[in-house]
Amino acid sequence: MRFQCTDCGDELPIDQARNPYTCSCGGLLDIVHDFRSVDTDQLKREFDNRLSDRMSPYASGVWRYKELIHPLLPEPYITTKYEGNTGLYTSSAVASYVGIRELKLKAQSENPSGSFKDNGMTAAVSHGRYLGYTKFTCTSTGNTSSSLAMYAALSGSSSFVFLPERGISLNKVLQTLAYGAHLISFPGTYDDGIRFSELYSEALGLYVCNSMNPFRIEGQKSMIYEIAHQLRWQLPDWIVVPGGALSNATALGKGLKDLHDLGFIDKLPNIAVVQAEGASPFHEMMEAGGNKLKPQTNPSTRATALNIGNPPSWKKALHYTMRPNHSVTVSVTDTEIMDAKAKVDRSGIGCEPASAASVAGLRKLVRQGVIDKESTAVCILTGHVLKDTDAIQEYHLDVDTKGKFANVFHNSELEWTKIRQFVEAAQ
Template sequence: MPELRCISCDSRFSDQEILYTCPSCDGLLEVHYGEAEIEEKLDIDEMKSLDLGVWKYRPFLPCDERVSIAEGATPLYEADRLAEWVGVDELYIKNEGGNPTGSFKDRGMTVGVSKALEMGLTKVGCASTGNTSAALSIYGAKAGIDAIVLLPAGKVAMGKVAQALMHGANVISIKDNFDRALELVREACNEKDIYLLNSINPIRLEGQKTIGYEAIEQLGWEVPDRIFLPVGNAGNISAIHKGLTEWKEHDIIPKLPKMCGIQSEGSKPFVEAIKNNKKKIAPEGEPETLATAIRIGNPVNGPKALNAVYDTGGTAESVTDQEIVEAQKKLARLEGIGVEPASASSVAGLKKLVEQGEVQPDEKTVCVTTGHLLKDSEEIIEVCTPPTEVEPDLQTVLNHI
């Protein structure tokens, strides 16, 4: 059976215990698999023959499939025109907006909610900047269990709130920021026997690591030089690094890509830690950015994310909201890929690092875009020229073409 292992003190626990941090030292937990257990389940030729999707990587997941909505199998686009704008020879976009709810969070929720069912639990909960709440609500509905969501009032795009409401979640808005919402939901989960499915839960991150698995498979089993990701709570960068480390240990891949995390200038505690070679992240009290999905001042997976960058020789950078919007528009207008603002930060960060000489033009790079354009339609209206309203006659229309 898999076990939970503390990354700080190496204490070990059964994966059937409902734990999110180490009871001994409050350190973060990771799921670990026995080498013999993986080898017994792993048939690489069979795995390669299966269609893309989260559950094809079952030997590297902590439970069996119990609730699924065809998550994963998201497209990897070769972005030639965007590569020219960025300044690199070879650029790929792994577009997680192709998931059922329009974000990467579905990968974690199919595993997290499946684990909840395995343990006989009937309630799941989260705090969210939007995408987590949408995914939790939909997978909770599919599983027939209750979903409880805490949101920072006025700080979540309405498209994401709408998803949670439509799928029957108990949505509670608090008059504070995401970090406070996470504190409260953790306390509420302990009081009310609710299974917490924020990314502090190591089970959820096991689903998210399959982003890296799919990208490498879609590249013909070649490892890119770098993977760029937006960083909010720092779950994705941590999860992908962990998953690819497992593949390297089992000789499925020969090396690890350099992991590169991007944040907004208004919300960059992770970047500050990397730039100053710190081992801990100093939280920001009032994070602010139009990229609401990464408006997080105290990333709970910070220690794992720092390790991902340091272990692979990667880097981190921050970009302005204006740079994010520019990259968002270029993705749409050069490649036809519509993403929410946080997603575009990965491309904006890559461009900035190329200009700085940190990334060389001949490095093969994958940028992960984490959520669909329609997740934040209000932002689109704010940053794009509105439609031109004219009289309904042909000549007037022709004059505006």
Template sequence: MTETAYQKCINPDCGAQFDCGQSMFKCPACGELLDIRYDWDKIEVPGKLSDFGKRWAGRDNRLDFSGVWRFRELLSFCEDQHKVSIGEGQTILQQNDGVAEYVDIQAGRLHLQYEGLNPSGSFKDNGLTAAFSHAKMVGATASACASTGNTSASMALYAHSCGVKCTVFIGSGRIAFGKLSQAMDYGAQTIQILGDFDDCMKQVQDVCTQRGLYLLNSLNPFRLEGQKTIMYRIIEGLGWEVPDWIVVPGGNLGNSSAFGKAFLELKELGLIGRIPRMAIINATGADTLTDLVNNKKLAWNDGKVDRGIIDDYYADLTTRNFSPHTCASAIEISRPVNLKKCLRTINICDGIVRAVTDEEILDAKAIIGRHGLGCEPASAATIAGLKNLREEGLIGRDERVACVLTGHLLKDPDKTVNYHKDKQGRFSNPPVEAPNDLDEILKLIE
């Protein structure tokens, strides 16, 4: 534990503070979400962001090699001996003019932040390295999470690396097999609940409370600290310049919440001169945030969020027995736990929220694949959303845009194969049958 960080309730009417040596994921005083805050006067933060890049020269040091912990002064909540790392954050920011043409962005202005290169194949490793570091700091011996797939894979991998038992809660038939295979292979206990992700999320919180397990969903504020570093690496990839727009998938809203906090802190530290705008993209079959923000006019309001709007909305979901459904399983969530923190990000980043159809997601995914990166469906929601925002005229053709691709193609291979084999997608590329005859095969290749 360090003296430079503490936990603070996001409710302005409460504002209770707790040291980082405690394991809690809701304020015990009022039940609201917690933030990790820092006493920046006690931290020797480099004077400019480019100083962090110099650590690549010493990447034989495990913390300098990590794309998360090389920025450790910006998430200074534990001592180095507690930091857990398996080489996360070795990701790329790729300028992609082919995808730019599809969305009508000027060549050289669209960049794709590809988080599929992380050890478990998704962005979750950025958060789990931080959360498990805190778990190690507080002496946790067992952990749990609810998951649509990616969190379970990452948690199981990190749990094995630091000797912590782990239990995964998944919804019945609501997880991609590519992701489930990882959790099982890495040794996690997997419990399948007869329900969806939201049901699993409720159960895992109760189990963690009753059994003293360390909760690893993005309700955990330490996880979001690690996810901030995705934005640091985007800035690094742009020569330490801030883009005009960040486009990110919605889902449980951990990433969008972390990203807004990252930019706010960088601005307060004087490390950036401006904050980019942000677009958060949901699927139409799981569009809680879109509906609440655009139709119900739910807003941050300096932390005094109208809880009545949320309660009424969720009550209606219950009355209708609503369950989210989308091909993008990673964002198939109707009760996002980080909703209020995401509202703060929308306020910080002058953000906008949109929803895209499964058809738009799968077409965008195929375009991304044709131009050199394989991603899971939720990642492609960013490109589908960007295309629509260009058509709306909300994002200029010459603006610099960074889209976050959150997971690898192999996370959900069934969606890819079905899209191409069914020949229903605009960009399907089905296999062609041929007789076992050389001349006939050569005709096909011609």
């Protein structure tokens, strides 16, 4: 393993670069593995054997694939809550709504803190502990903070969370408070908090666990390893992922490259990265055919986890994920997101608004003819249905914002005839 700068290409030994993992040129550092000694067939057998593990670190859906994520980390430093191990569901109702032949939904929402962030956070906190840190930090609109607070508490460490005053979900903030994080609410945006962390975290003795931390990306690669493993190493035509900070998109592309280079899979699927229209700088760059992202100073979307105007991992996502002729980006409206969320919720799987962007984006790409109706796809659902209960109330119950697929209370006396009529009429 070694570090490599995503900007200038300079390399550093794995023990010579520390938080916040930026190169002297200002670029972000990436982790490069040397997999030349990896025996793919032996690893496949080992991964299968670990599926029956229940109590060791290898019972984790992340550390099951330790050899591809952080082979050098000593086991005693692994901080795990058996994250990963999330469901991969088939839903004919959501597939019909999208207009595609076969669709599976990867419910990263089933992680211990309720979001995909756990896949990466277990790796970041574990490595931080290995380096000797006991204080961890992040800037967050919600999911990152609750995940960090959980793992810090689990390891007996402390966490310091920088939280923008606006564009957040109270549910996630309360979860973060419950896990014992020290919360600093500040005026400004997510991007302001990131800049502060880059400048002052090391002086404050804080280990940064935002997606600029390359170990976050390594942990999040397990998402695609697990999908491939669940599908017996036969991936679908398309994988669709929401794009906020773009760490998930980066991890997806990087993990797929690992699997293909090592021979776990024989072909690479196409990738679609979905952003909300009010916070879509990466999509705007790709649509314009450029390679320089123009940050949005005032991002705005109801999908709070996507409310990021200057995604830290955009260069990594560009490098690993946006392969020519095999990857696309798309932006969707908040209305499209919330309608897709209603369909996912009604399927019995459920998700937060940002998760539903993947389903809304897939539907839009099918309707545009970019994705063929006979294709197969997996949509990544990134957060739990209860991560933003205000969004549920607004969509279903608020008069001014009630959605197209809103469900409602039925007011009735407990009288046999009235209830029977209601039950018989209901679908």
